[in-house]
Amino acid sequence: MSSEIAPAPSHHPAPEDLLEYATGTGAEWLSLLVACHLTFCERCRREVAMLDEVGAALMDAAGNDDADDAWVGAAADDAAARISERTTADDAGAAGGMPAQLAGTVPRPLRPYLSEPGGRWRFLAPGIQHVPLQTPDDDVQLRLIKFRAGFVIPPHGHEGLEWLLILDGDIGDSHTGTRYGRGDVCCSDVDKEHSQDVSPSEPCIALVANLGPLIPKTMLGRVLAKIVKI
Ligand SMILES: [Zn+2]
Numbered sequence: 001m002s003s004e005i006a007p008a009p010s011h012h013p014a015p016e017d018l019l020e021y022a023t024g025t026g027a028e029w030l031s032l033l034v035a036c037h038l039t040f041c042e043r044c045r046r047e048v049a050m051l052d053e054v055g056a057a058l059m060d061a062a063g064n065d066d067a068d069d070a071w072v073g074a075a076a077d078d079a080a081a082r083i084s085e086r087t088t089a090d091d092a093g094a095a096g097g098m099p100a101q102l103a104g105t106v107p108r109p110l111r112p113y114l115s116e117p118g119g120r121w122r123f124l125a126p127g128i129q130h131v132p133l134q135t136p137d138d139d140v141q142l143r144l145i146k147f148r149a150g151f152v153i154p155p156h157g158h159e160g161l162e163w164l165l166i167l168d169g170d171i172g173d174s175h176t177g178t179r180y181g182r183g184d185v186c187c188s189d190v191d192k193e194h195s196q197d198v199s200p201s202e203p204c205i206a207l208v209a210n211l212g213p214l215i216p217k218t219m220l221g222r223v224l225a226k227i228v229k230i
Helices: 015-023 028-038 042-061 067-084 108-113 219-228
Strands: 123-126 128-132 139-146 151-157 162-168 171-173 178-180 186-187 193-199 204-210 214-216
Touching: 015 028, 015 042, 028 108, 028 162, 028 178, 151 171, 162 171, 171 186, 178 186, 214 219
Parallel strands: none
Antiparallel strands: 123 128, 128 139, 139 204, 151 193, 151 214, 162 186, 162 204, 171 178, 171 193
């Protein structure tokens, strides 16, 4: 376990995503991504705790005991339980028999979704490895992806939402002109065309959710999309 204190994330889930998480109304893949972000982010943990309190107070004010129980039992407690399981990514590899190659990069909420005990990096394309993750959501492809240092994802658009949560290293986005580091969320919607580049100094590991295929804009991108099957 590292004693080094990592900087707090600069890019967070949207307020509505935190609300869906706190109320237990979001899709499982989204709740999972938010839960993983919370392991890095004190600010969003406080936000979710506040939303829990507001929800419970609203139910109290309405004087509806049944509804209050429903809120606390089905939503807020569930979110609180997930948050209470939070751990830093550094802690995550310290238990559970994670193999060395994944140790230190898989937040605890993610572990039950690994398709095999411990998970294992698999070749996806030159410079890209992945670990597929299983969720009950049919319309989303969720996986851990490791890009080699200096890797460039060619210009592309999206047929559906894309969510990246950076677990290690960093990646730049041509659309926002921003670099995203550990714990940061980078969200790309259908109208966003961009390329992405991994820092030349270290690999980047990200939790990636795609709700539709990529739309490559170059020949290299089309080849890559065929190999990667996104
Ligand atoms: Zn946050």
